[in-house]
Each structure stands twice: as structure tokens, then as C-alpha cells.
Amino acid sequence: MNRTIVALLGTALAAFALPAAAHHSFAGWDMTQNIEFKGVVETLKFRNPHMAMTLTTTKPDGTKETINFTEGAPANMLVRMGLDPAVIAPGQEITVIGAPRKDDPNPNQYFLKAIVLKDGTRFQSVGP
């Protein structure tokens, strides 16, 4: 697993704490973290109220590991960014930026914050 804490953003989540922000809360995720994963898309669900993805990564010893991005931006947001099923599909090599859970940073569950394609195009759904 290529796991690198890229930066601590220090971005407050107060915006999502607005009582009537109308969408559901992402307060369970530690959005201050940007953890980078490089791998191959295994499964991809373009869905609302949030997308989901599994990514197969290769550890330094050559063994494979599946990373679970159990939550991300809603599919409609992604499509408006230009990230649709024609751009990304299972089998594709990508880099994903994720945030772990606050209550347990190591349950292999991450919030998908950004996707970077091989050509460098970056789709940032949440965070800077």
C-alpha cells in the first residue's frame, strides 16, 4: 500500500455543521488528512447520496490490498465536474486522495476526496 500523508489541511468542517446544510453529514471523517493511494480501480459505484470505490494497490512486497472508499461526493457532483463513467472505469490506474474515519483511523474505510488520472487531471470533490 502506498500510503503517504500528504498534508494536514487544517480546514475546519464547520461548513458541514450548518444545521440545514441539506445534504448528509460527513462529520465522521477526518477531513484534515490527505492520504494518497496509487492503484487500479476495482469497483466503482456512481451513486447518490455518495459514490463508492474499491482500489487495488500493490504493497512493497508485491502482495495486493483492496482499499475501500466507502463514501465520496454524490455522483451528480462528480458528473458536473466532468468525472463520469466515460472518464474512469474499473481496471484503470489512478491516484486517490482519501480521509480516514475519526473514530478508527485504520478500519480500511476512507472518504474519497480527490482522484488524479494518469495524465495529471485532478478531480477534487472535497477540500483544497
Added chain:
Amino acid sequence: MTIGFWRLGALTVAIAVPGFAFSQAARPAQSGHPDFSGIYFPALGPGMRSQTPTQLPYNDAAKKLVADYQKSFTVDDDPGRYCIWPGMPRAIWGAPFSVEIQQRPQDLSIYWEGYGMYRKIYMADHNPPKQLVPSAMGHSVGHWEGDTLVVETDNLKPYPYMTRMATSSAAHVVERLHLEERTAANGQPAKYLVDELVVTDPKVYTEPIKIKATLQLRPDLSLIEYTCTDTLWDEYLTQRGLTLPDLDELPGGAKE
């Protein structure tokens, strides 16, 4: 190249705003009143949205409910994950999805892409129907005061989520909606629909809550289907050990 969408700190939505023509610009309807019809997107930034008081003014009984709720419910126990409509008055804040308004002399129909929420505002001078059951959007009846549409909403079903803006069935909402033209972030003139809303709910709050929300007219946008229950259905199928057939694996069609 970075394609940004949703920045938490400033909660900015970075959809490019092209220099579109106002093909859907609000025009006087035949009745002489403004026409709110068009596709909008929630406007963010200074002056676009507010809530007064900023802290919800729970009464003592509601404060106890909040405390009990926070002991029992976690951040994952969120109605939004289960596709529960925010409903009124919460809907007007707007998640970052399109909103379409269609106006007729007898009513306005508002469709929120997010959660597929749908609302009718019936005009008082066109014999509005009675509402049969309480609902998330309630029963809304409007009338014009000049160029301002005044809407009263009641018959709301309870929204008992104490980490949100909870409301009881006693909630009553009065809105004043009007159009404004301002300069958008891209320097171009843009039309905005401003909704100034007052919520009263004596069962929960000690004083009225004033909310302001703003939608920007965005005829360059369209609505995208927002189905919300696929994940819930998948979870059910997994619990039952069922797998749906993959019809796309069948021969024929464009793939052959």
C-alpha cells in the same frame, strides 16, 4: 489541471459560470407578476445565506431532547444517508444541486435535484387544494405583494433530527421571495432568487428563526437524475444473499 467542486472551508462551489445569455431570465408573466421560472443553483458567498439567531433557540424541553439525542445517535446515524428528504424549511438552503422552478398563474412547482425533492406552492387566488396528510414539504399557499411572492407553509411532518434544524408538526413557515440582479463572481450580471424565511415552532424554539437563502439563475445548467436508494437496495440484497442478473452481459445491441 485541477477540477474543483466543493471546498469545505469556504464552502465554495466552483462550477464555471460562462457568459450565458439570459434566455430564461425572469420576465413578467402575463399576470404582471415576476416569473420565477428557470433553472437555478444555490448561490454561496457573502450575503447569500444566513440564519438568525445563528444558534438554534431551543426551549428547555427541546434542549433535553438534543442532549438525549446526542447520547444515543452517532454522526453516522444521519437521515441524509438514508435518503430522507430535508424538507421545509431546510430545503431552501440548498445542497449543491440544481433547482428547477416552473411557474403558472395557479401555482409554482419546485424540483430540487438533490434527493429529488418536489414542492408545490399554490396561489391563494386560484382555489388551492387542501392537503390530506402532513408531508416533508408541507402545504404552501402564496400571494403576491408587489413583486414579492409571500408563501405560508404548514402541515409539515415532524423532522426529529436534533443535530439538524428539527421541526415539529407545529412548525409554520413564512417566506418572502423576490428576484434581484447583481454582478456574479465572473463579473457578469446575474439574476438571483432571494428567499427570506421565518420559521416559528413554539414546541421546539423560543423565538422565530430567520433564514435567508439565495439561488442564482443558471440557464446553462440542466438537471441530472438523482436516485438515492440504490445503495440501500444493494445492502438489502447482500443481506438476503441475492445477486441481480447483469443484463448488459446478454448478447445483442450496440456491443455486438
